[in-house]
Amino acid sequence: MKHLRHPAVVAPMLGAILSFAATHCGDDSTGRTRITIDAIVHGTHPTLLTSTGWQVTLTEARIVLGPLRWYEGAALFGRSRFDRLLGISVAWAHPGHYVAGEALADITTRRVVDLLRVEGTRLEQGNGITGLVQSAAIELRPAEATLADAAALHGGTLYVRGDATKDSRTVHFDCAPALTQVVQGIPAHGDMNQSGRWDITIDVGAWIDRADFSLVAAPATPDGVVTLTEGQAFNAVTRTAPAASGFRLAWTPGSNNVR
Numbered sequence: 340m341k342h343l344r345h346p347a348v349v350a351p352m353l354g355a356i357l358s359f360a361a362t363h364c365g366d367d368s369t370g371r372t373r374i375t376i377d378a379i380v381h382g383t384h385p386t387l388l389t390s391t392g393w394q395v396t397l398t399e400a401r402i403v404l405g406p407l408r409w410y411e412g413a414a415l416f417g418r419s420r421f422d423r424l425l426g427i428s429v430a431w432a433h434p435g436h437y438v439a440g441e442a443l444a445d446i447t448t449r450r451v452v453d454l455l456r457v458e459g460t461r462l463e464q465g466n467g468i469t470g471l472v473q474s475a476a477i478e479l480r481p482a483e484a485t486l487a488d489a490a491a492l493h494g495g496t497l498y499v500r501g502d503a504t505k506d507s508r509t510v511h512f513d514c515a516p517a518l519t520q521v522v523q524g525i526p527a528h529g530d531m532n533q534s535g536r537w538d539i540t541i542d543v544g545a546w547i548d549r550a551d552f553s554l555v556a557a558p559a560t561p562d563g564v565v566t567l568t569e570g571q572a573f574n575a576v577t578r579t580a581p582a583a584s585g586f587r588l589a590w591t592p593g594s595n596n597v598r
Contacts, residue, residue: 376465377536382454384544397501400543403482405449412440414474415524437524451488475527503552510552514567529590549575
């Protein structure tokens, strides 16, 4: 099986393929129809008991997303029943096992998303062609200064703030890691031969689930907030936040997006 090229090369290349396909859709050879893509983003699990035994309540959770792309290729997780029977776990999966296949849609506009916003955040509309989607990819990188609400990320790709309590100790923390990564092979099943919308959920609780706040030093700021910049808790956030398992994309039929 051939491995994907470096993400910096793959994304533009697939984007070009998508643009080419869109301009040739509807012809006799492909039977494709051009569509527009709607998407709304929500955060989940802002309150949780972590795997390290801390009761955490997040008061802020933001991320900058984009571009987003949808593909025909099967996702990294649960790709085959045979793999599950052999006991091959998610831990063994990596982008080298992922074959994206044809690009069907994208949203290229980047957006800072408040993941604690109850009604969610609607992304800019994207474009695509009809087909059966099985996976997606989301690019993560720090927000440009010119991007709306970029300051809310405090220089990072994502920003999280909250309170963690265990026994008699409470840690007020925040974290703004500057991640640059293409999250590939995200499960995204949708029959885009009919109209609809992508509902994207991001598990913000997973970002801090493995953080052990007992290893966090006393606060050095006047407001009593510990800013995580190194150590176990910081590493837990930077390793978990870009995991494909923390993203879910569900196709909801109903909106009139076929044109």
